Amino acid sequence: MKKEGKILIVDDDEDILTAGKLLLKRHFSQVSTCNVPEHIPRFINDQHFDAIILDMNFGPGESSGAQGFYWLQKILEIKPESVIIMITAHGGVNLAVEAMKLGATDYIAKPWQNEKVIATVSTAVLLGRSRSEMQKLRETNKVLVQASNPASQQNMLGQSQAMQQIQSLIARSAPTEANVMILGENGTGKELVAREIHQQSTRAQQVFMSVDLGAISETLFESELFGHKKGSFTGAQHDRIGRLQAADAGTLFLDELGNLPLHLQAKLLTVLEQRKVTPLGANKAIAFNVRVVSATNLSKETLKDEQHFRQDLLFRLNTVEINLPPLRERSSDIALLASHYVDFYAKKYQQQGKAVKQLSVDALAAISSYSWPGNIRELRHAIERAMILSQSEVLTSGDFQLDVPSHVKPRKSTSTKEHRVKAEQVGTTSTEITLPEDLNLEQIEKNAIALALKKHRFNISHTAKELGLTRAALYRRMEKHGL
């Protein structure tokens, strides 16, 4: 039976070409021949060959091998992954050895033995196919890396003294291999800082792998991070590479580190110390090389409390510590951020006929004095919401309704059909939700999420927990409702 394999034979001797083609055609799916070496570039540029069989000498009386060496190098220049077998004259082993030093894979000595030729070419074809597979994977990997570090990523804005210090800390620590821990409330921009560190590091061309430790269930922790072998647990139908290995050579961003239970902290520490990971069901550890950037909204005090966080893991991760201040402590950045997001959403909603272009002076004053418990994420959402709802070109303070989100504000209605739920029933202190008359489920969901976000000061993990959702599911719903 014929094997898959595309082979090119290059020789100026027509008898060799005919004999080679007849022999190999019986065993491989495609055999092409070329009797003029100058045509090689056209052949290999036009199509892919798993193996190329190349004569050592072209032209009568030639025996130095110079032309063979020349074309060998030329092919490798055009397609470095090419697998080349040299044809040498009887006794030309020394030349073959030279050729292999220059990158040839093997050689066939003339006169050849058919079985030996088939065996040599079969091995070369296998090698050629795996090299081109590798090449494809490398290309795919490049695209994925670019997609994971999009150029369109939001720039870090902020000119306050605090932000200038953060920028300087990033610039100094990014080019080193030091592990960095970013502390800050939810929505202060920890992930943005992590991406910035990656971008300014020597690993910028490699992958940025984000792992949301708050979103991975305890049972899946090992399989997600370390990977698993097929059959290692019920449902493991294929081998799967873990995130640590997938991040190899790049930056591993451990988000929501504070959500990791103590026993999993121990496991994480072990693999980070050993820089080796054993996938579930495997018996061999695999080395990996990552630079770790982590983030948490836990306070320094909580992190230093052994009941919450292993101190040995803390010391491993916080070689450099970056403390992102809440937005209320850098309110001089609010105007810049707000005008950036007004422009951003003006472009986004242009097509839908939204005319908003700027903030009024009173709007700017209102948002500058608000405390923004959800930080920049809340500011961003507040601007988007105001722009969606506003009918005019200028946003006023009324468009923001900053003390309580507009959709959970009590209405002064006396309708007997209106159902009111006291705030205590959903655990808030002062807000009363008004359920709409038609009990529209979408609206109720939106209200519940907005209320829970506010209650938990935009802490995504706590909000998700209270709502009985995963963090990822909560993010999806926030996106859907424009929250």
Ligand SMILES: Nc1ncnc2c1ncn2[C@@H]1O[C@H](COP(=O)(O)OP(=O)(O)OP(=O)(O)O)[C@@H](O)[C@H]1O
């Ligand atoms: N300095 C900044 N300039 C512009 N946008 C910012 C800045 N910081 C944060 N943002 C925006 O605010 C939002 C929240 O940022 P990010 O996700 O990085 O915060 P976080 O601290 O990691 O949040 P969480 O703790 O909830 O995961 C994002 O939309 C981000 O683009």
